[in-house]
Amino acid sequence: MQMFSQVKKKLALQLALNTAAVTLIIAGIISTISIHSNISTLKTRQQQIVSSIIASTLPSFNLATFNYNIRLNQQLAEGLVSHPNIISAIVIDSTGMQLAQAVEATECQPSTLDMMIFSEPGIHIEALSYNNTPLGKLIIELDRCQSIAELSSLTRSTLFNALLFSLLLATFIYAAFYRAVTSPLTRLVRQITGLTADNLDKVDLTRMQSRRQNELGQLMNQFAALLSLLKDHIHQQRKAEATINDYSAKLEELIHKRTHALTHLNRRLQQSSDDHSGSTSSLQTRLSTLTQLLKEPMDQLIGKLSNTDQADARAMAANIRGLLHDLRTLQNSSSQQELKLVDIHRIVTDCLAEIPADMADIHCHCGEADLLLLNRSSLRLLILSLLSNAIIHCRQGPLTLSVRYEAQRLLISLAGQDLFINDTLLEQDLMPLCPENLPLPSAFGLGLSRELARISGGDLHYESQPDGGTVLLCHIRCQPLAKLLPEIRKHLRQHPLNIAIQDKQCRTQILHWAEQWQLPQSAEGMNSKHTLLLTDQPELSSRHGEHSILLQPQGTGEITDDECYSASGLLTALLEQTDPDHAAPPRTLRVLLVDDNTINRMLCQRYLKNLNIEPDTADNGLQAIEHARHNRYDLILMDCQMPVMDGFEATRQIRRNSLNSQTPIIALTGLTGENERQQCLTAGMNDFIGKPFTQDQIQATLVQWINNYYGSASD
Incomplete structure (x- = not known):
């Protein structure tokens, strides 16, 4: 009973139902053939019976008709009708006059299907003669009802036997499959239900093994062995996580110390150079600070990783060194001193040589070009980063790299039918430093690659191809000799x-x-x-x-x-x-600082000055709207709670002002809950900084938002 109470959940039920359906179809075909054979047999037997009756009574009819014995003909006709297969008999002479007639009433009402099955005429006409002298005709009508009744009985018996056979076969297959497959699988599923990485240590994996010698037993044993390997892997992963957490804690401590030292040094330098009028661009500040902050802790981390015996750790250390070198290259990408006359064919060939041959199939097309004046290191880094990103996001299928010069621009395209790029990937600054990415020559994501292209006077975007996949399109400004x-x-x-x-x-x-x-x-x-x-x-x-x-x-x-x-x-x-x-140097960044608290405003203003930015200031939202109406800003730092007009309403009105409708607006608030964050985003702000804030937070905000704004403004 337990088996049938859970029959709806069993795999055996599906097999039994499928078997029953197939068996019914086969049985139906066989039954149809059998019924057709029965119909032919009934018709043949009926014809034989009628022929036998006629052969035995026809001489009597010939003699009675020759003697013109009407009474005898009537008796003979009534004798024929008394037979169960005949319902009427008529005797007529050669002149067409009826000599005798006998009819047996029937209550049978044949259906349309019965009439279609027995569609042959039921009337037999036999000629009467004596000594080769024609005397008349004997007309006999057969009774179809008996044949129909017999055929119905045979049909019901055939169909019932077919249905009974199908049910018995399905039941047998269900029971056999349940015992052989479903029952052990159910026991295995019950054992692994609720199994997680946390309670895997408490499970006795030997209970999952099977003594069966068939394929199912081998499957259960292999599954138990796989769980055992997973258990060992989890132990190793936990040990690795503990080691990484230890490294991370030490790295955070080093970065924290370095950040404080750099901030103190930056303030001292700023106090000694207040009269200096020069300024650097936002991206230069972002990269310089990032490189300096990461150099010392990364060097220490690289030293620790390089001393290990693990190949992945040494590859990770080399990858981090390459990343720091690429960041310095990006930092110097706008320098006129880095301009070189370069051969495009040679640059592309050198870049392709750095791609591992087993990671991608790259076809290259280089157009004819004169020597070009551009930043050689930046171009090399740009091509390598595009190739690395394309390989990561196109794990199979060939890639086509095309480089050509046109109208003072170097056009670079990278296409593949299995290459898929989206807006999220286009904003990613760095690719994950995971083991499978270590052989690639660049860890730059498409975000930093796009910044590199824009610094070089161009841009980077992607387009979908009609035949599938996407194509990365990049151009940079250059001048041929x-x-x-x-x-x-x-x-x-x-x-x-x-x-x-x-x-x-x-x-x-x-x-x-x-x-x-x-x-x-x-x-x-x-x-x-x-x-x-x-x-x-x-x-x-x-x-x-x-x-x-x-x-x-x-x-x-x-x-x-x-x-x-x-x-x-x-x-x-x-x-x-x-x-x-x-x-000519790049323009100075413009930032609007809105805060009614004088101390907070002066503190943030000092932080921005340390980053070579002289902000415009406002005490309330109304003043902020007035500033935004006449000036275009790269970033707006907006306090939320202010007199006259709060930051939420000011943001909504600024968003309606086309001059700063796309300018990043960052909230300055002491409330950092999810409701307050949602309120800021609903009003039109892009992000928020919790009070009290530090210079590092301000600098991180500049790094995150201003470059994106430059990109849209340049378009």
């Missing part, structure tokens, strides 16, 4: 180049470039005020003034491997003489 030389020649026609270099080898090198680039040279003395002096002598350059270029020795250039001075450095110096705004 053929486009730069006409501007330089035009400037040198008014200020010809005067070369005064003592080093003979380097002088030969510079003269070779001047002839190759067709640069106008001066035939006047080096004291002429109208010439552009190119020299390696500091005293001579100082006397000549601003119309001079002092060559600085370089180790190795980008065009050849044996040059004393960099061709790209010389070209950059000539461009700066041609266009003084060639290396």
Whole structure:
């Protein structure tokens, strides 16, 4: 009874029902064939009976009709009707006159199906003759009701037997399958129900093993062995977590100490340079601080990890070193001193060589391009980060890398049918430092890659492909040598180049470039005020003034491997003489600080000044709206509780102002519960900082939000 009480939950029931259905179909086909055979047999037997009756009575009818004995014909006809298969008999002479007739009444009402089955005519006509003399006809009508009744009985018996056979077979299969499969599986499921990583240690795994020698027993034994391996893995994972937590605690302590020391040093430097008017960009501040904060604790952590015997730990240490190097490259990506004349084909080839061959199948297409003036380190980092991200998010299928120059832009595309990118990945700064990502040459996420592209005068986005997958599209600003030389020649026609270099080898090198680039040279003395002096002598350059270029020795250039001075450095110096705004610094960030508390406002203002930002200030929401109506800000720090107008209403009105409708607004509040956070987001604020706040929190907010705003503003 227990088996049938749980039959709805058993796998055996499904097999039994399927078996019963198949058996019923087969039995139905066999029954149909059997019924058709029975119909043919009934018809044949009925025909034989009628033929036998006619053969035995026809001579009597012939003699009675020849003698014109009507009474005898009537008696013979009534005798035929008394047979159960005949319901009427009629005798007519050769003239068509009826001599005898006998009819047996029937109560049978054949259905349409019965009429279709017995569709042949039920009337038999036999000729009467005597000594070859035609005498008339004998007409007999057969009774179909008896055949229909017999066929119905045979059909019911056949169908009942088929149904009974199907049920017996399904019941047998259910019982056999329940005993062989369902019962042991149910016992196994009952044993593992409620099993978690926390209580796995308390379970006796030997009870899950089976003594069966069949496949099911082997499956149960393999499952028990798998649970045993999982149990051991959990023990090892807990030990690893304890080790990582210990490392994390030490790392947090080191970062905390370093942060306090850096903050104190930053304040001292700021107090000594209050009159300094220079400022750095938001991303430079973000990367510089991030690199300095992470360098010392990361070096210590790398040292600890490198001393272990684990290959993953050593690879992780190397990956962290590479990440710090990439952060420094990104920090210096906007420097004009990093501009080089580069060969795109060589850069792409070097980047592809750093990709492990077993991680991706990459097809490369490089268009024809002249030497380009751009930041070589930034371009290399950008291509490597794009390839690394594409490999992570395209675990199978080939990738197609295309690099070409068009209209003072270097266009980079990376496509694949199995490559899928979304907006969340486009905001990710760093990829996870997990073991499977360690062989990749860059840990930059698409967020920092996009920042790198924007610093280089371009952008990064993705598009969906019609045939599936996505394509990463990136472009950066660059200038080919053929486009730069006409501007330089035009400037040198008014200020010809005067070369005064003592080093003979380097002088030969510079003269070779001047002839190759067709640069106008001066035939006047080096004291002429109208010439552009190119020299390696500091005293001579100082006397000549601003119309001079002092060559600085370089180790190795980008065009050849044996040059004393960099061709790209010389070209950059000539461009700066041609266009003084060639290396103009980025604009100063604008921040609006809104707080009615004077102490909080002065403290936050000091923090921002430490980060080289001079904010505009307001005492209430109404003043904030007035500021936002006339100025476009990169970030707004908004207090929530203020007189005249609170921060929530001020935010709602600023959002309706198109000038700052997309500006990040960060709430400054002493209430940090979930309800208060939701209220800030509902009003239109992007995030919030709890009071009291520190300079690190302000700096982290700048790092998180201002770069995103620059990206949208540049579009």
